[in-house]
Amino acid sequence: MDPLTHGVVGAMAAYSVSSEKNRKPAVVAGAGAALIADVETFIHLPSDPLFNLEVHRQFTHALVFIPVGALIAAALFWWVLRRHLTFRDLYLYSLAGYATHWFMDVITSYGTELFWPFVDTRFAWNLVSVVDPVFSAGLILFTALAIGLNKKWLIYVAWAWMAIILAVGWMQNNRAEGAMTQTAAERGHFIERSVVKPTIGNQVLWRTTYISGDSVFTDGVRTGYFSGITVFPGEGEPLVFIEDEFSEFQGRTLYSDLQRFERLSEAYLIRHPDKPDVIGDARYSMLPTSLIPLWGVETDTTNTDTHLPFLYFRDSGEEIRTRFSGMLFGRDLPE
Known part of the structure; x- marks a missing residue:
């Protein structure tokens, strides 16, 4: 988030837990403490680009770290x-x-290691985007x-607003998943694994990604509140199997x-x-119908003892924006 x-x-x-006389300083402490969990964003090893990804939403976001993180925050704000x-x-x-903090991240789509250090599984509920103006605006207004x-x-009222938006996200996610299942069946695909994520800033246009056989497929799904469901057929690419290749x-x-x-x-x-030398993450792209990854690692088989560079591929040009908004607002209909 x-x-x-x-x-x-x-x-x-x-x-919510403060007394009337302490409300304003309580707000300062609570807001500051909620932000401190993201201190791991600044932890880098220049020689190992993947290290920052591994610690992102890891130990500072784990449930067992909450009392420690709160103590650090209290010690820092004590002087103020x-x-x-x-x-x-x-x-x-x-x-x-x-x-x-953990809750606000787990409702998004990247994944949070809630049970570190016991398991390294990342949990993501995929209910809202990392940035959702409607969701945030209501919380800001009522607070x-x-x-x-x-x-x-x-x-x-602010908590109720949050609950409503998350309930809508759950409903929309399920509608998009149903459309994905139907689309895969029409293609004769058996879904082995899948993930359904909201696109940036909304709960209307979703990216569905599934694995069938040795390939991955992605589609855009518009779950209009009053206009029904529209599927925008996307792309398919063969998976990369590290152990084989x-x-x-x-x-x-x-x-x-x-x-x-x-x-x-x-x-x-x-x-x-x-x-072709870049291995990317098929779950993320600028468009829900595209398999041009947002990020990946660059392989160099002539230099095998150096950490792999981590690259971003964020193209937010006019063509991408036009295609995205067309799908979001239902202007571009699939043929």
């Missing part, structure tokens, strides 16, 4: 808020704010009114990095259509 929404929800949580709060109260509000008017019931490099850094990227990508690996 984006930082602004994280901060607002952290403020909502702290406000010690005249307004006891350390006990500050820790309570920091705990409330920090404890929201601002609650703070400005000192009306606690408005915070409960790169077996001769076992024991080398190249092979190890490919295995790490395979785990991070949940084995949805393809070659970039225009860059």
